[in-house]
Amino acid sequence: MLHFLLPLLFAANARAFYLPGAAPHNFLRGDQVPLFVNALTPMLSGSDDAKLKSLINYDYYNSKFNFCPPKGGPPQKQPESLGSILFGDRIFNSPYDIKMLENNGTCQTLCTQRDVTAADAKFINDRIREDYALNWLIDGLPAAEMKLDTRNGDLFFDMGFNLGNDDGPLSELPALNNHYEIVLRYHEPVPGNYRVVGVLVWPSSIGGPQDGTPTCEPDKNNPLLLREDQTHTIRYTYRVTWNVSDTPWATRWDNYLKIFDPRIHWFSLVNSLVIVVFLCVMVSMILLRSVSRDITRYNAIDLSEDVQEDWGWKLVHGEVFRTPSNPMILSVMVGNGAQLCSMVGVTLVFALLGFLSPSNRGSLATVMMICWTFFGGIGGYLSSRVYASLGGTQRKKNVFMTATILPTVIFSVIFLLNLFLLGAGSSGAVPFGTMLLIVLLWFGISAPLSAVGAYFGSKHGAIQHPVRVNQIPRQIPPAPKYLRPWAAALLSGILPFGAAFVELYFVLSSLFASRAYYAFGFLALTAGIVGLTTATVSILFTYFCLCAEEYRWHWRAFLTGGGSAFWLLAYGLFFWASRLSLHSMSSAILYLGYLFLLVMLDFLITGTIGFLASYWAVRRLYSAIRID
Numbered sequence: 001m002l003h004f005l006l007p008l009l010f011a012a013n014a015r016a017f018y019l020p021g022a023a024p025h026n027f028l029r030g031d032q033v034p035l036f037v038n039a040l041t042p043m044l045s046g047s048d049d050a051k052l053k054s055l056i057n058y059d060y061y062n063s064k065f066n067f068c069p070p071k072g073g074p075p076q077k078q079p080e081s082l083g084s085i086l087f088g089d090r091i092f093n094s095p096y097d098i099k100m101l102e103n104n105g106t107c108q109t110l111c112t113q114r115d116v117t118a119a120d121a122k123f124i125n126d127r128i129r130e131d132y133a134l135n136w137l138i139d140g141l142p143a144a145e146m147k148l149d150t151r152n153g154d155l156f157f158d159m160g161f162n163l164g165n166d167d168g169p170l171s172e173l174p175a176l177n178n179h180y181e182i183v184l185r186y187h188e189p190v191p192g193n194y195r196v197v198g199v200l201v202w203p204s205s206i207g208g209p210q211d212g213t214p215t216c217e218p219d220k221n222n223p224l225l226l227r228e229d230q231t232h233t234i235r236y237t238y239r240v241t242w243n244v245s246d247t248p249w250a251t252r253w254d255n256y257l258k259i260f261d262p263r264i265h266w267f268s269l270v271n272s273l274v275i276v277v278f279l280c281v282m283v284s285m286i287l288l289r290s291v292s293r294d295i296t297r298y299n300a301i302d303l304s305e306d307v308q309e310d311w312g313w314k315l316v317h318g319e320v321f322r323t324p325s326n327p328m329i330l331s332v333m334v335g336n337g338a339q340l341c342s343m344v345g346v347t348l349v350f351a352l353l354g355f356l357s358p359s360n361r362g363s364l365a366t367v368m369m370i371c372w373t374f375f376g377g378i379g380g381y382l383s384s385r386v387y388a389s390l391g392g393t394q395r396k397k398n399v400f401m402t403a404t405i406l407p408t409v410i411f412s413v414i415f416l417l418n419l420f421l422l423g424a425g426s427s428g429a430v431p432f433g434t435m436l437l438i439v440l441l442w443f444g445i446s447a448p449l450s451a452v453g454a455y456f457g458s459k460h461g462a463i464q465h466p467v468r469v470n471q472i473p474r475q476i477p478p479a480p481k482y483l484r485p486w487a488a489a490l491l492s493g494i495l496p497f498g499a500a501f502v503e504l505y506f507v508l509s510s511l512f513a514s515r516a517y518y519a520f521g522f523l524a525l526t527a528g529i530v531g532l533t534t535a536t537v538s539i540l541f542t543y544f545c546l547c548a549e550e551y552r553w554h555w556r557a558f559l560t561g562g563g564s565a566f567w568l569l570a571y572g573l574f575f576w577a578s579r580l581s582l583h584s585m586s587s588a589i590l591y592l593g594y595l596f597l598l599v600m601l602d603f604l605i606t607g608t609i610g611f612l613a614s615y616w617a618v619r620r621l622y623s624a625i626r627i628d
């Protein structure tokens with residue numbers, strides 16, 4: 001069973017990995033093997049209690065790093081997908097001269113950078129202290145350091161390698177790695193054709209005089225230290241070793257996608273399942289027993305006696321479908337939530353089918369963007385139908401707000417964060433062209449689709465309600481404390497959050513610490529469980545509300561559904577305290593900004609699930625009783 005489930009849950013097995021059409025690249029002996037450089041990212045160092053020290057990416061060719069520029073012209077940007085750009089990839093060509101199977105083990109000089117100023121030396125040292133890593137790509141494979149998993153002794157590839165070293169005696173003045181030992185593993189499927197199946201880099205620091213013939217032999221006692229009060233000369237050297245491998249091309253990613261501790265994912269799953277079982281038992285006890293008892297009693301009394309004595313949720317039958325306050329905002333939120341919800345659902349299906357592995361760079365974000373754009377129709381349709389059902393009349397305003405409010409909010413937040421990134425000299429800022437493309441997707445496709453959806457929504461009209469609304473609103477008796485909106489939201493949020501928080505750790509780590517995430521099977525299961533839990537808990541709370549003769553359930557249902565978002569916010573702050581130690585103001589603002597977006601989207605999605613589930617349940621409930 002485990003052998004069957006593991007590949008499914010991690011979606012990490014071999015062949016399912018590549019988008020149809022992604023073919024292996026065959027090299028002949030002597031063919032140029034291009035090496036591309038990506039932005040420098042802060043890395044979590046190996047130890048368990050390591051903290052991430054920054055969130056800002058830097059361009060490889062940021063002049064302060066003084067890396068060797070390509071020969072003959074300025075660095076050329078490589079084409080990338082939308083998602084890849086959004087997630088911070090900035091890929092350029094490089095001066096490394098690598099030819100298939102040639103120069104095996106030859107020490108080569110890349111270039112010698114003279115006049116590295118004291119200010120640049122300080123900049124480089126600061127980045128080394130923040131554990132920045134270089135990210136190279138050869139034939140689509142990231143350069144990695146080979147590491148040993150101390151738990152089980154397995155070797156695995158950790159993507160990226162250190163800019164420098166500030167451990168132990170080097171904590172005073174860190175050493176810059178200016179020599180790269182590159183081991184390229186190749187596979188020979190047919191004689192004469194070679195494929196790259198592994199890229200390993202061991203960086204090291206070679207001090208001493210930076211002129212003359214290089215030896216490429218690092219001397220542990222003489223690293224390259226950049227004192228921050230003088231100019232320096234840095235010579236960059238590299239040595240390529242070709243090593244034959246029997247890993248076929250199709251499984252070349254397996255070494256990279258190491259599952260650190262599968263037991264944690266299983267623990268998370270069991271944890272979620274326990275919560276679901278607990279909920280199911282509770283719901284079946286409360287809802288099924290008491291509701292069916294209520295219904296028989298309500299209907300029986302009518303038959304046997306002339307005096308009708310109502311109690312509980314039947315009392316408010318003339319109120320439950322009364323228009324809530326701000327039906328416009330509620331319906332816009334539900335519409336946008338439904339759009340996001342469908343986006344997440346379809347993206348997870350794609351991920352499960354294995355299309356979104358790290359080997360297709362940025363595919364996850366690209367698929368999400370495209371789904372969101374095309375599901376504008378769903379948002380418009382639901383928003384306008386819910387709006388009509390809630391008794392709203394300003395249809396045009398509803399369409400307009402559904403199509404514009406959320407994108408505007410997201411866009412403004414990202415724009416503000418961009419300003420901070422630009423101020424910090426980071427490469428992570430979304431380029432102008434990409435911004436334009438997103439605006440185009442939004443105005444050109446998403447907004448019109450939203451309008452089309454709204455047209456069909458208003459054509460189908462309001463949802464019919466089983467009971468009529470009384471003319472005069474009832475008095476609402478004081479409700480118990482736990483049914484107050486915010487208390488209810490926090491209480492009900494615990495269960496969905498509890499079902500997800502272990503998996504959440506991995507998601508946050510991959511979002512912020514650029515760890516690859518590929519346990520999509522677990523993620524999909526967890527998402528399903530969160531959806532189910534959210535729906536059930538909201539229905540329960542709505543039922544309690546109605547029993548307490550509190551009929552203003554619409555907003556409460558949304559709030560109780562979205563309750564887990566408040567816990568997500570708290571968890572995000574906890575993650576900051578425990579896993580990050582951000583030195584710069586911009587990193588902190590960046591983290592808070594992204595966390596805010598994440599929480600907001602989560603609130604919309606889970607709130608919508610809660611609202612729609614409660615709506616369904618209330619309609620079912622009141623269709624079951626007879627009212628004269």
Ligand SMILES: *[C@@H]1O[C@H](CO)[C@@H](O)[C@H](O)[C@H]1NC(C)=O
Nearest residue numbers: 101102104105241242243244
């Ligand atoms: C390159 O050199 C290494 C060790 O020096 C050796 O193990 C490897 O087989 C060589 N590769 C080729 C293609 O000659």
Ligand SMILES: *[C@@H]1O[C@H](CO)[C@@H](O)[C@H](O)[C@H]1NC(C)=O
Nearest residue numbers: 183200241242243244245246
């Ligand atoms: C090259 O391959 C051999 C055999 O697969 C292995 O023992 C050796 O460690 C490899 N060398 C490097 C530098 O990876």
